[in-house]
Amino acid sequence: MTRVLVPLAQGCEELEAVTIIDLLRRAEIEVVTAGLTEGPVKASRGTVLVPDTTLDAVKDEDFAMVVLPGGLPGARYLEEDGRIRAILERHQRQGSYTAAICAAPKVLASAGLLDGRRATSYPGALLAADFPKVELVDAPVIVDGSVVTSQGPGTAMDFTLQLIELLAGRERRDQVERALVRPA
Structure with a gap:
């Protein structure tokens, strides 16, 4: 079974985290949620998430x-965590996908993983002056090679459906999307 790692940091955006976890699991993709620290994660709006494991256990x-x-x-905690950077760099070298939404594309940019790529983010999270090697695009979801970026909570469903398509194919994406009863 295809496995996906979703690191959870204190203050993450719960709508994004839950949408990613839920839809990937609906697509029968194994999702491993890993807290940067032990114990529950209190998200940005106060929702408490319980990770499957710790980052140290799966890094x-x-x-x-x-x-x-x-x-x-x-996203700032992810950016400051050397384990996250090492995981991202290793997976990119191996040709695995990396994906980030909202303020988290800055984590990829700070690690140099967006250099020479097209990317999007929450407005103002990535600035051209700070990351001149990144082509910033105002679009809900951008796929550039093995890197996927998206803008924020309102694009979380489109973002995750795109991830499903990349990992499991268009047919699986369509099955998940139909069951969600999304308007055309």
């Missing part, structure tokens, strides 16, 4: 994709 494992939820201060 050396391989995944088909690593997906970073945004939100503040969660």
Whole structure:
């Protein structure tokens, strides 16, 4: 089964985190949620999330994709965590997908993983002056090679459906989307 790592930091955006976890699991993709620290994660709006494990327990494992939820201060904690950077760099070298939404594309940019790529983020999270090697695009979801970025809570469903398509194919994406009763 395809495995995806979703690191959860204190102050993450819960709508993004839950949408990513829920839809990937609906697509029968194994999702491993890993807290940066032990114990529950209090998201940006006060929702408490209970990770499956800790980042230390899975940091050396391989995944088909690593997906970073945004939100503040969660994305900042991801950016400051050397384990996250090492995981992202290793997975990119291996050709695995990396994905980030909202403020989290800055984590990828700070690690140099968006250099020479097209990307999007929450407005103002990525600035051209700070990341001149990144082509910033105002679009809900951008796929550039093995990197996927998205803008924020309102694009979380489109973002995750795109991740499903990349990991499990268009047919699986369509099955999940139909069951959600999304308007055309």
